[in-house]
Amino acid sequence: MKANLKFRIASVAGAVVMAACATGAQAYDFSNSPYLLGDWGGLRTSLADKGVTFNLGYGGEAAHNATGGTRHLTRYTDQWVIGTTLDLDKLVGWGGATFQATITDRNGRNLGDDAEIGNNMLLQEVYGRGQTWHLTQFWLEQKLFDERLAIKAGRVTVGEDFFSFSCDFQNLTFCGSQPGNLVGGYWVNWPTSQWGARVKFSPTQDVYGQIGVYQVNPKYVDDHYARHHGLSLDNPSGTTGALIPLEFGWLPSVAGRPGSYKVGVWYNTSRGQDLYEDVNGQAMGVTGDPAREHDGQYGAYLSLQQQITGEPGGRGATVFLNVSQADQATAQVDRQWALGVQYKGPFGRLQDSIGVAVGATHNNGRYADYVHQVNARTGSNTVVGDDYEYAGELYYSWSPVRSVFLRPNVQYVMHPGGTSRNSNAFILGLKTGITF
Template identity: 30%
Template sequence: MPSAIRLTPPALLLALASTGAFADTDLLTRDTLTGDWGGLRHQLEQDGVKVTGDYSGETAYNAHGGLHRSARYSQNIKLGVQFDLSKLYGLDNAGKVQLTINDRRGNSASEELVGNRLPIQENYGGLYTRLTELSYERTLFTPALNVKLGYMAMGNDLGGLDSGILCNFMNAGFCGHPLNMSGGSGWTNYPNAHLGGRIKYDFSPAWQLRVAAFNVDPQSNGNSSRAWHLGPKHTTGTVVPVELVYKRLAELAGEYKLGYYYDSSNVKRIGSSKEVAGRGGHYLLIDQAVWNDPAMPGRSLHAFGQYSASSEAASPFTKWYGTGVVLYKPFANRPRDTVALGYGRAVQNPRSRDVLQEAAFDAGQPFPNIDGAEQLIELSYGYQATPWLNLRPDVQYIVEPGAFSGKDIDNALVLGLQVKASF
C-alpha cells in the first residue's frame, strides 16, 4: 500500500493543505481541501473527468459499562474518478464510468470495548485497500429509464434513504441500510462489492421503481485476497431487491421507500443441520420534513423511520426498528450544521438465542437473564467547520450490549468524534 495512506490523518490533511500546488484559493472557503489545482480540476471536469476524494475518521471512547474503559479509532479513505463519456468523446448519452478505490484501517470499539452487535463506528470493517466500484451507467431508450451495470456495492443505490439523513449518525445501525438485511441474506454492506445490475424507472417526478440483481459470494466478503478480483470466488445464488420510491414534492418534502429482497442461496437453518432454500425480507424507510421555520429559510426539522424484517430461518436478528429527528440549520449563523437524535432496536432471532442458551447449558454455565434485543440511543452535532470539513461530536448509549452474544454486559456510554473531509 502506498506510504501516503499510512500517514496519520492530521498529518495527511496538513500535508495536502500546505502543498503549494493546492494553495490557489483560501483554505477555509474552498469546496475541497486540495482546491482546484490551479484550474486543472475544473478543466478536467469540463472535459469529462471528475476526481473525488474523501476521508472519514471515527474515534470512540467507552466512558461507562461495556467491557473496558479505553478509546478506539478507525478510518476510511475513498478515492474516485468518474468518466463522462459524452463529454470525453462528444457523443450523445454515452453514459458514465465510475471507478472507486477504498482503504480502511483501525480498531473496533464495539468488538474490543463494548461487546455489542451494532458497530459503533460505521466506517470499521474490511481493513485493507480494495476496489469498491467499477461500473457503467446511462439512460436507455427514454430519460425515465436508468441502467447501471458492473462491480459495485448494493447500498449505493438501494436500501438507504437518498437524502442522506441517516448518516448524521456515527453508528452503523443508522448510517446505511438496516443491518439485519446483510446479516441474513446475500445483501452486502459497503465497501463489499459484487457483480450486478440495477434499473431505475421514473413513473413520474414523484414515483420511481428500482430493481436490481447481484451475485451472492460470501467467501469474497471481507477477504483481502479478493480485494481486486471482480469475479466471484464461490457463487451461492443471486439476491434480487425491488424498491418503490415516493418523493413528496411539497413545502414539507419527504422520501418514502418500500422494499423487498430475495436471495436464492441455500443456507443452513439456525440451530439445525438442514438447509433453507432462499431467504428474503422487507423494509420501510421514511424521511419526512415536519417543520420549516418561516423566519429562517433552510432551517427545518425532519423525522425519520426505519423498519426491516428478515428471514427467521437464517438471520441472526430478525427485526430492526429505528426512529429519530434531525434539525438542519440549528442556528442562524450555522447554515450547514445539524443536530441529530435517534433510537434503534435490533431484535435477536429467538433461534439464535436458543442456540446460545443450549451451548451454555451443555458447558454447565448459567445463561444470563438478558433482553432479546440491543437498543441504541444516539445524539450528535454536525459542525460544518469549512465547506470541506465536518466535525461531529457524538454520544451513544447502548442498552443490553450482550444481547447477541448471550453475555451479561453493563449498558455502555460511548463518547465519539467523527471527522469527515473532502479532498
C-alpha cells in the same frame, strides 16, 4: 496506539488549520469550496467540463468507552476514498452513460471488540469488512428514454441503490442501508462490492420502481479474501446464489420540502441453514444433528424521510423512520428500527447540523434457544441475546469550511447484544471528514 491516535487527530486538526490559513490568504474561497485543495488552478473545473470528476476523501471515527464492557478504552478507525466519475456523453459522445470507479482503504481498531462491550451494531460504522483496500465501485450506468429508464451493471454495493440512506451518525444502527445490518453475509454494503445489475424505471420525477440481481459469494465478505484480493475484478469460485431486491419509491414535495418514501422486499436464492431445527425437524441444540436447510432467505423494509420545517432542501428539520425485518428461520439478527431527526443550519450556521436518533436491533429468539440448549448439553456458557439491543446517539456537526467537518457525538447502548448480561455502554465519539 495512543501515539497513532494522537497523530491522526493532529492530522485532521492540521487540515482544518491549513484550510483556515488558505482562506485568510484569499488564494481561493475555501469557505465555500467543496474541496479542501481547491480548484487546482482551474484544472478541476476544466476536467469536469470535459466529463471527468475526482473524489478524494478521508473519514475517521474515534470512540471512547466510558462505561460498559470490560475495559475503558479509546479506539480509532478510518477510511480513505479515491474515485472518479466519467460522463461518457461529454467525453466520447455516449449519450446518457456514466462510468464510476472507486477504491477504499480502511484502517484502525474496533472499540466494541477491544473493550468487549458485546454490541451487535458497530460504534464506529466506518470499521469492518477487512481493514484493507477494497474495490468498492466499478460500474457503468446507461439512461434511456429521457432518463426514465436506468440500467446499471458492474461491481456495485447493494446499499447505494436499495434502501440508500445517509451515514451522518457514527452508530451503525442509524447509518446506511439497513438490511445489510441484519443479513450482511449476503446483502453487501460499502466498502465491499459484488457483481450485479439494477434496472430502474421512473415514470415521473417523483415515482420509481427498481429491481436488482447481485451475486452472493461468501468470499466477498471474508476478511482474509479481502486482504489478498480486495482490489481484484475476478469472479471467485464459491457462488451460492443471487440476491434479488425489489423497491418502490415516492419522492414527494410537501409544502416545497423534499421527502423520500421507500418500501422494498428481497429474496436470496442461496440455501440457508435453520437456526433451531435439525434435518428431522427436532431441536438441533438437543440432538446435535445438522441443521435443516431452507431453499431461500428473505425480508422486507420501509424507509421514510421528510423535511418538516425550514427552507426546501436547506435550513430546517428532517425526520426519518427506518424499519427492516428478515426471515426468522435463518437470520440471527432479524429485526431493526431507527427513528431520528436532523436539523440543518442551527445557530445561523448553514453548514452545521444537529442529529439525534434512537433505535433497536433484535436478536432472534430461535437462535438464542438453540445456544441455550447447546450450553445445557455440553456444559458451555456461551452468552447470546434473545431481546433488543437499544441504541441512542446525539451529534453536533461543525464545519469550519465546507470541505471539512468535525462531529462530536455521544452514544448510549442498552443491553448490548440483546441481553442484560452485558453492561450498558456510554460512548464518547468524534467523527471527522475531509473532502480533498
